[in-house]
Amino acid sequence: MLLISCPYCGERPEEEFAFGGDASVVPPNGAGEGAPVGTETFADYLYLRDNPKGRHREHWIHRYGCQRWIEVERDTVTHEIHAVRVAGEGK
């Protein structure tokens, strides 16, 4: 079980968090105004994810803690956590 250092709360066990998927994925439809995007491109964004071996930036929410979203950089093989930062600041 991971030990995640929440930037707001400090080190907490994985049980307090929920996984939120790949943080490196950028929505292709712009910053919220719905820029036009082709069906193929949008379907790729919805359904296709890389499955990298090694470092992976991912979103987690500290559900049973501060309830804030954070970004965790985790090694998918060793589960080593290289960095934890406030969500949205790693871009």
Added chain:
Amino acid sequence: MTGARRVPGAGLLAGAPAVSFSFDGRRHTGVAGESLATALLANGERTIARSFKYHRPRGVMGVGNEDPAGLVTLARPSGDEPNSRATMVELYDGLAARGQNAWPSVRWDMTAVTDLLSPLFPAGFYYKTFMGPAAAWPLYEKVIRRIAGLGAVPATPDTELCTSTHAHGDLLIAGGGAAGLQAALVAARAGARVLLADENPWFGLGLLGEDARIDGEPAQTWAKAALEELSGLENVTLLPRTTVAGRYEQGFVILCEKLRDGPALAGDPSPRWRLWKLRVGSTIIATGAIERPMVFANNDRPGVMTVGAVGAYLNRYGLLVGEQVVIAASDDDAHRVASQLARAGAEVTVADTRDSGSGVAAAAGVEVLWRSRVADTAGRGGVAGVQIEGPSGRRWISATIAASRGGWSPALHLYAQTGGKAVWDDARAMFVPGAPEIGAVTVGPCNGTMDLAAALAEATAASSAVCGELGYSVTSAVPTVDGADTASGIPGFATPANRKRSFVDVQNDVTIADLDLAVREGYRSIEHVKRYTTLGMGTDQGKLGNINGIRAIAEARGEPMSSVGTTRFRPPYVPLPIGAVAAHMSPEHHHPMRRTAIHDLHAQAGCVWLKAGAWLRPQFYRRGTETDLEAVNREVLAVRNNVGLVDVSTLGKIELAGPDVVTFLNRIYTNGWSTLKPGMGRYGLMLREDGVVFDDGVTMRLGESHYVMSTTSGGAGAVREWMTRLLETRWRDLNVAVVPVTEQWFAAALAGPMARDVLARVAEGFDVSNEAFPFMGARVGKIAGIPARVFRISFSGEMSYEINVPSDRAVELWKALLEAGKPEAMAPYGVESMGVLRLEKGHFVVGREADGRTTPYDLGLGRMVSSKKWFIGKEALDFPEMKNPQRRHVVGIVPVDRKQRLPGSAHLIHADQIDAVGASQGWIVSSAWSPTFDHDIALALLDGGQARHGERMLAYAPIGGGKADVEIVSPHFYDPDGGRQIG
């Protein structure tokens, strides 16, 4: 008789009281605290189990968790415990055990006929034989379940108390043998917080029978002193009977502690199992090595054991397992065990594959045969004779025990569980840990270091290094060792001639011939061979047999051991009792049950409770002798014709504030929010990015930039997380505060044509008239003197007011409303009645009609989808498939014969297609008796349903067989124009 007998005064339990126990109904006497396996052996019980596939007799082979065969069912007052390892159960007075996987008993097993048929049961037999047809599977399953398997799943829940605990420490030491004790001493003296765990009731067991001296003392004296010192230190936690079961990332370790085997004594609150969830800086793995048997023909008979086990039964439990013992080995330690057995009175023969070696056995009167090995065994129900093959050919000798040691296999499971790779070491003929893993270090035999002095040096170094990293200064030195056995020759593997009866995995009946066959059939990867042949599966996970299996595969492939490798090691190291994993979380504590603020009032009103997600809610309120249906009908009709009161405080409530709330709402809801005025609300539909309906609810605008959103009861958490995710990751420029307030507000709804009359009696500070307070209006004022927010919204389809007050005023409000409703004889109604009302109205529910696949169009809510703006899910809604007219739509269903009830769990098919594959065109999702219409109504999802109103179909429940002719109708049964909620 087997010749097993107790040696007076020997073993750790000398002087312990005698207790009585039973096996398969036979009464025996044993020694309290010895293992059940010991007691069975001492009482001449040789066959205590039957093998998985061939039902061959199985006896005790090992002494600890490595034993593959000695699985029994413990019959306890708290319920049966199947697959208990006889080697690990401590004997208590009254213990009752029985054999398993046999009928009528392990001694006389009629299903053992499968053994005679074993040529018909090769590797992959089940895969090859039970291929089809699919319809025959129920029959196959019955047969397979009868003849293959282990213990039976208990019929009743285990009532034993189990618990779990969290703990932290600097250093965990797994294994309390010589290396573990030394590592613990070093760290404990340095001041580190140390936990030392061993699965046995005693520490230092590996030193039993050891002739070597440590620091000038007999090894046992050293171990006792070490334990005494550790016991006296406050920074040390000693955990006997505790198995380190799983090691995970970042120092997380799972330990399973057995607090007792005996039943709980009256008034004794001690649990049976305790699961430790440990977070430590580092783990020193000192789990030793597992003895590897030699493989020879008929090496699965009761009486075939490992050398170490035979020695341990003598030195630990004072039991000589047989009067005539053959020991097959290739190291000096085995000669020492042989000499001990001889001194205890056994007639011992040693067959050693080497040219020469230790003379201690010969000196004790043991016949030692060099360049010899065991080739075969004979005997019914257990070993009676052993065939030895040597330079002068083969000969049979009389013996009841055939003990072998083909080498050692480091118990590196905990190292490998996090991904550490076991690498084959030709020189030592064993898999040893490869590159170091983060947060763990292996020492001693677990690291392939079999020599005692070297193991102690390794433990000292490892513990010192860990302590140094943690900032403790170490003062301990490496203990001196003299008189230990010197390193032995390379055991090597023999290649037995009778491959069909040479077992590598005695629990799963895997022979060398099975592995040969698997390789011939093209299975190469050890992982595939494992699953095809069942090698190393089951409760022991091949602790004893895997390496011999890998060797056989390597031979069949004609490649070295290193290219075969091991299967993946996964936690847990040993099977864990489910009770220990569940601990106190079972069953009602698994998830907290949420109760609304007026829970007690509901109970006093005689409600019937319903578990709705995380909430406990009133289903309906029974009066007198009403049936469930009568109560619901009464409540529904009261709302339709008069007025009712319902607790709706489980609905999610989220406050939104800030200058950008409107922008935000426009992006997350399908409909537009720019024109919503303060004091008014709007129904909204929220989609996932893939266009599927995610949640719905009404959002009220309370002030210029202050809104309160309501969500479904189940979606409150997910909606909040979704909104904060968007605001914290994607739209950090939007200035919106999101505050969940579900628990802060209690909400009750007055519903029915008389609702306004009741409201008028308690409302203060606002006009309740239809003109002043229209449908979808929001008012802030007081209700019965309590500060309140009142929303005029409707789920029932009737005129309805949702009254929100601070949760601590809930009881006051509820009582005041009931009082105000007295002229109308207003009564509360429950969730079931609310469900009927919404069904009559044709409202969908997230999680039912909106089932994670439905779009707004499927729900008939295309009008909710704005074409003037962007919103989440828009791109996906524009996918061509989303507007396919053949998608599944929500429709209404009524029985053609209105007096007929609709079957539950029914599919919609054409009447002539009963039981045809693929006939289903949809299914009934929600159905109920409608007291308003006096017949059953239902909502269904139906292919292309929006264009099929008026069509007739058959509602058919394949399970149960219920059917009814039905008509497809509009889902809006009641007041389709919505006049009643507006008026």
